[in-house]
Amino acid sequence: MSGKRKGLGRATVHDVAKLAGVSSITVSRYFKQPDIVSPVLRERISEAVRVLDYLPNHAAGGLASTRGRIVAMVIPNISGPIFANTIQSFSDELSRYGYQLLLASSYFSIEQEERAVRAFLGWSPAALVLTSQYHSEETERLVAKATMPIVETWDYEPARKPLQVGFSHGEVGRQAVEYLHGKGYQRIAFVQNSMVGDLSALDRRDGYIAAMASYGLNPWVFVPTQADPFEAGKQAVNSLLLRKEPAEAIIFANDNLAAGGMLAGQRAGMQFPRDCAIFGFGNYAFSEMLLPSLTTIRPPAKEIGEVAAMRILQALGEIPTDEPVQHLNLLECELIVRESA
């Protein structure tokens, strides 16, 4: 008798089973644990799968087994010059083990992040990846209650419960000051990110402030009002250099700001680093092509994706926990010295 409801119209395990003359559970085993199915049946099932063009329905499988092969990730943005590398390496590593990536962007909004997390939890992903340690209370609650592995990336705050894979943003600020101070600069300014909600960027600023204080120097933070990074950089240069006692060195919160500031200054007749040292963050693709090429700090974007994926695969039992080379979750940024500072 024909059922009352119509499915997708595709072949199911039952169809395959009937054609192969076995029970459906055997077909299921054929896919999950082929070695416990006898060669004869394996051959018959294989043929039936081919004939019927059978594709396993992952939604049904996930429902029945309560664990699907989807991993969800919320990231501030996909198209930015930084996070894309993390997404790419993360996705590549996971797909190697048959996991698919469910992706959403938050644009540094904890409300958007929360919405994405809610939606994702509804898919019962095998794991959930967030960015940074800053979330809404509700997100924290949902995550604490969730049973799958949770990983926070792009930050490192060991005191927190979720697994962290990232680096210390405060350390980045400190490192920049250390380098510039070592080259003899005293009046070192910091240009903050104009992107509201990027709280990790403020950690970098705080690292800068602490480091300056430790050298007995006065912190000097400029906060641009322009949203466009290139405009903001320009604004910063105008404010910090066109004055009686101009900055000797400027640390920009990212390479976009630095590039904008540098080009604005050059148009106004300045030369870098002669008139002022320029220091960025991010090591964007263009940074080595600027004139002068940009001294900056490279965050371990790709490595974060790889290690996060590895930790998840370990937590899921896909790969052994005692890998020969034990990566640490606290990753290093790389100081890239070029011409601008």
Added chain:
Amino acid sequence: MSGKRKGLGRATVHDVAKLAGVSSITVSRYFKQPDIVSPVLRERISEAVRVLDYLPNHAAGGLASTRGRIVAMVIPNISGPIFANTIQSFSDELSRYGYQLLLASSYFSIEQEERAVRAFLGWSPAALVLTSQYHSEETERLVAKATMPIVETWDYEPARKPLQVGFSHGEVGRQAVEYLHGKGYQRIAFVQNSMVGDLSALDRRDGYIAAMASYGLNPWVFVPTQADPFEAGKQAVNSLLLRKEPAEAIIFANDNLAAGGMLAGQRAGMQFPRDCAIFGFGNYAFSEMLLPSLTTIRPPAKEIGEVAAMRILQALGEIPTDEPVQHLNLLECELIVRESA
């Protein structure tokens, strides 16, 4: 009696229904069509949802309704300077309607693409998005057999069955030649992409060849052997300019190649566009910051994502088909004239 199997341990519609004193289908309706549930029950259900911290299970919902709110996309790469914008705008547009993005990258390999398509079809996505018109036979077969809307992006070949949202790559090659020819250049060379598998890039080359022929000029294609784009660009410049009759203008398959070529030439003492006009493709972020800034063609990356999402939402009945402004699926590239040509 306690069930023999344990689920996720989360509250289900049944739990909510019991607590609210209604049937589970009413809870289901509360989420899908709240307006057909009486205010009294709505209030009771709402309270129960809060108390139990209920989250709908999308896998179960998708299975039951045979249409989940997932859209799958296969794209050559996530972290490249081009496709990220398409992914971003596509994802943003979809998430506005409650659809989530399942993503995989193919690295221009039709085998990897096929693997991703197989995996994705197992999730019965609401729609499937591919890149370009070039796929394996098996992919073509799977796609032809699938019942959900299929969209091909980044290409436009109306003769094909799947919905196309993109632009004509051949036209890009033609447009570059037209521009350079209009400026009086005759010996116009073309530097091919060193990325194997990027067949659309070859369409751009073919457009170049056809356009050259139409002007009575000899096509001159250089194929780099270096994989790294900056190295490949360098190789091209050395080959095309260090000779008796050097190229007067070079069209590079992308901005990376163009930048690499230009920097190599400058290091060898050349000046652009004085010694040779440089023309790129892609309008990468750095292109306007080069010295000289790069004349290039901007592909409608963001627009492709938006229009693809719109077409899918229309096909799914989420938005009306007769939008006030009817976007066309054949999108325009933008010629961006800067200093290098």
Added chain:
DNA sequence: TTGTAGGCGTTATCAC
């Protein structure tokens, strides 16, 4: 407006 019955496609459990 609300409820009952049963199926969506797969897998856990237990029996042979």
Added chain:
DNA sequence: GTGATAACGCCTACAA
């Protein structure tokens, strides 16, 4: 090694 049965959590179909 293989199979029967029921359950995963939700929603369609139909009835009231």
